[in-house]
Amino acid sequence: MRILSGIQPSGTIHIGNYFGMMKPAMELSRKGEAFLFIADYHALTVLPEPAQLKERVKSVAVDFIACGLTEETVFFKQSDIRSIPELTWILSCVTPMGLLERCHSYKDKLAHGMSPNHGLFAYPVLMASDILIYKSNIVPVGKDQKQHVEVARDIAQRFNNKYGEILTLPEPQIRDDVAVVPGTDGQKMSKSYGNTIELFGNEKELRKKFMGIITDSKSLEEPKDPEKCPVFSIYKLFASKEQAETMAENYRKGGYGYGHAKKELFDVFWEYFRPFRNRREELLKDMSYVDSFLKKGAEKANETAETTMKQIRESIGL
Numbered sequence: 154m155r156i157l158s159g160i161q162p163s164g165t166i167h168i169g170n171y172f173g174m175m176k177p178a179m180e181l182s183r184k185g186e187a188f189l190f191i192a193d194y195h196a197l198t199v200l201p202e203p204a205q206l207k208e209r210v211k212s213v214a215v216d217f218i219a220c221g222l223t224e225e226t227v228f229f230k231q232s233d234i235r236s237i238p239e240l241t242w243i244l245s246c247v248t249p250m251g252l253l254e255r256c257h258s259y260k261d262k263l264a265h266g267m268s269p270n271h272g273l274f275a276y277p278v279l280m281a282s283d284i285l286i287y288k289s290n291i292v293p294v295g296k297d298q299k300q301h302v303e304v305a306r307d308i309a310q311r312f313n314n315k316y317g318e319i320l321t322l323p324e325p326q327i328r329d330d331v332a333v334v335p336g337t338d339g340q341k342m343s344k345s346y347g348n349t350i351e352l353f354g355n356e357k358e359l360r361k362k363f364m365g366i367i368t369d370s371k372s373l374e375e376p377k378d379p380e381k382c383p384v385f386s387i388y389k390l391f392a393s394k395e396q397a398e399t400m401a402e403n404y405r406k407g408g409y410g411y412g413h414a415k416k417e418l419f420d421v422f423w424e425y426f427r428p429f430r431n432r433r434e435e436l437l438k439d440m441s442y443v444d445s446f447l448k449k450g451a452e453k454a455n456e457t458a459e460t461t462m463k464q465i466r467e468s469i470g471l
């Protein structure tokens with residue numbers, strides 16, 4: 154069984170990204186053969202500055218490897234796969250316009266005033282190539298990407314109807330079990346809300362962010378409801394079951410202030426990421442390991458992609 158997922162290179166990783174995407178993505182390799190790639194072609198649809206794009210791709214790669222990604226996962230850069238643009242064109246020709254016009258994410262972007270380029274419109278076809286070229290069975294994605302996997306399935310079906318049973322129909326796997334991590338203001342942690350806490354950064358600044366998490370104004374003596382507090386929600390992600398129970402009891406019995414909880418939260422956070430932080434420092438000193446990790450991944454992925462491409466070229470008469 155092949156499991157595949159892609160991630161956009163979108164700058165500094167925050168706690169929401171780690172628990173919502175990175176950790177589940179890394180757990181995939183235990184369930185089957187996992188392919189994971191950095192979607193740098195997709196990132197081009199919003200025309201990032203070249204130096205920034207390069208930096209972000211590098212930074213996502215380092216962060217993933219620092220956080221424990223092993224070579225069991227085939228980890229690579231999308232743009233290192235030579236046949237992706239070729240397959241995108243081939244699939245474009247079996248993709249009805251209407252299928253793309255119906256895509257919510259495209260319509261949302263238009264509604265938010267983005268001036269659309271063809272790449273943004275054709276985004277789901279590129280994504281279909283990513284999925285179909287490795288004959289992926291399972292594609293774990295966030296809710297917002299489910300429709301794109303369905304489009305890939307539809308495109309595969311159309312291709313197979315015309316040219317024979319070559320492509321595997323993928324299934325989206327939605328991570329409903331993954332909690333939405335709250336940010337420092339209690340809403341979903343997101344770069345677009347400016348409420349993020351980064352995984353890696355200066356200790357003093359990070360501590361300040363934790364101390365600034367917004368809570369209600371209950372006094373130290375009053376009993377508090379842990380389930381309604383973002384400090385406790387984030388603490389649960391890091392703490393053991395016993396630690397979480399102890400904090401919940403402290404909340405309920407009173408005499409325990411939000412300041413205490415935030416301090417405990419910072420301490421577990423700092424300890425949790427300590428080994429990753431050390432590993433990241435080492436990697437940054439010698440990026441050749443990161444480069445070779447990605448290169449090995451790309452070799453394996455290219456091999457798999459070429460096997461499919463041979464069948465595809467043959468079947469369509471090229």
Ligand code: ADP
Binds near residue numbers: 342
């Ligand atoms: P942001 O909202 O900060 O721009 P992205 O949209 O780039 O983050 O998300 C990258 C990945 O991280 C996605 O898979 C998304 O589902 C996950 N993710 C982002 N924020 C959270 C959060 N607060 N809780 C859980 N998962 C999250």
Ligand code: TRP
Binds near residue numbers: 158
């Ligand atoms: N579009 C996805 C996102 O923004 C990233 C992505 C690109 C992807 N190609 C993919 C995800 C293929 C899964 C499969 O999150």
